[in-house]
Amino acid sequence: MKNQFKKLILLMLMTSVALTGGVGSVFAQEAASNANPQAYEAQQIKEDAKYSKKVMKAVRVGLGVDEKFTQADGVIETMPKVEVMNYYLASFGKKVKGQEVRLAVEEIFDIDLNYVSKMDYGSKLAIYPPAVMESLRVSLNEEPKSTMQDARIMDMTKNQVMDRYIKERDYSLTGEESRTLINQIFGVNLSGISNLEYMQIAVSSKGQWIVKSDSDLFVLESSLDDVDVSIYTTPYFKSVTGSEGLPESLKNKLVNIGFTYDEEANLLYYKNPTGESVPDAFKGQVMGILIGTIMTEYKNRY
Known part of the structure; x- marks a missing residue:
């Protein structure tokens, strides 16, 4: 990956010299625009950089270039957020604690997991998946299959469980x-969120706000415990279609x-009849329908 990235940067610089007579950040922006015009346009309306300086430095180093080599930034900003997160986590060293993972999530995705934990938002579950429960039981000096401490585990904050x-x-x-x-x-499905960037769906x-831009067509809003889901149109949808109505x-x-x-x-409204958070499979089905609607009815039009 590092070698491929260096070759890409070199190609960018060579082309920049040929076209403009010099090396500059303008070509890096132009390359980003050509790679993903919609992503570029969404990025241009932001006054601030997509990522903080410390994130950019960490990713540059992770990609094998100097931490001050800003000509690489156009490429970095078009990378999937999960890849940026991987490089940023690597900058903490071989041992990465829970608080550092949460910091990475806030820095890359602008999602405050500490706040979610403090307010006890997020998944409403009777019990966590087996792999999580077994590790937590062991951490409490119980056998992996023992259920004696399960009530205590489910009473912990989400940060405590994660740590x-x-x-x-x-x-x-x-x-x-x-x-x-x-x-x-x-x-919080970070991989799914990463894939949603520039899909014109606010979440x-x-x-x-997990995902949001000025060109979103639809909003998917879930309750604090993810049991209820609502879908509606945005002001941008009305401005470009002339209608507020859902298709x-x-x-x-x-x-x-x-x-x-x-x-x-x-x-459109849905409430999980079990009283638990909407499962990932159902979320994926809903998101697939939304994306399919945008791709067939609105993509390249608005």
Whole structure:
């Protein structure tokens, strides 16, 4: 990966010299625009950089270039957020604690897991997945299959559960393993969020905006415990289509999987009948329908 990245940077610089007579950040921005015009346009409207200086330095070093080599920034800013997170986590060394993982999530995704834990938002579960429960039981000096301490585990804050799990794994989780753990404990699917960037779908969950831009067409909003889900259009949707109404094709598909359409409020609503957080498989199905609607009816039009 590092060698490929260096070759890409070299190609950018050579082309910059040929086209402009000099090396500058303008070409890096131009390359980003050509790679993903919509991403570039969304980025241009922001006054601040996409990532903090410490994140950018860490990723530059992780990619094998000098930490001050800003010509690489155009490439970094178009990388999937999960890749940026991997490089940033690596900058902490071989042992990465829970608080450092949470810092990385806030720095890269702008999601405050400490706040989610403090307010006890996120997944409402009777019990965590087996891998989490078994590690927590061991951390409490119980056998992996023992249920004697399960009530105590479920009474812990999400941060405490995360920290105990990571400690039990000797602080050696990979970026992917950390994201899986976060989804299991907090109900925050960072990999899914990374894939949603520039998809024109805003996501509000756990009392925070998870994904949001000025060109979003739809909003997917979940309750603080992820038991309820609502979908509605944005002001941008109205401005470009001339209508506030949800498209019939979207309404039909979501009603078929259990949503209810509220005509007065112009929103689609779903509540998990089990009283627990909506499972990942259902979230994925809903997101797939939303993305499919945008791709077939609105992509390259708005």
